[in-house]
Amino acid sequence: MSRAAVCIGCGQAIGPLPRLNRLPDGKPCPTCQDRLLETLPPVLPAPLAELSFEDWSDEGGDEPPDDYLRGA
Ligand SMILES: [Zn+2]
Numbered sequence: 001m002s003r004a005a006v007c008i009g010c011g012q013a014i015g016p017l018p019r020l021n022r023l024p025d026g027k028p029c030p031t032c033q034d035r036l037l038e039t040l041p042p043v044l045p046a047p048l049a050e051l052s053f054e055d056w057s058d059e060g061g062d063e064p065p066d067d068y069l070r071g072a
Pocket residue numbers: 007008009010011012021029030031032033
């Protein structure tokens with residue numbers, strides 16, 4: 001019943017985690033690349049420039065900012 005997920009580009013099996021398979025000629029599979037880009041968070045510099053500090057503090061708001069001072 002279990003159907004193995006296979007990339008339509010390179011024909012290699014797709015694991016539980018996105019992986020970049022390589023074609024027989026050694027080049028990375030473009031289909032795997034597209035799938036990775038859809039899965040991974042955007043790492044392009046453009047959205048990074050639009051990130052404000054409010055977005056950053058919104059995620060780590062529970063951590064005290066002066067926690068690193070205790071090591072002194
Ligand atoms: Zn592929």
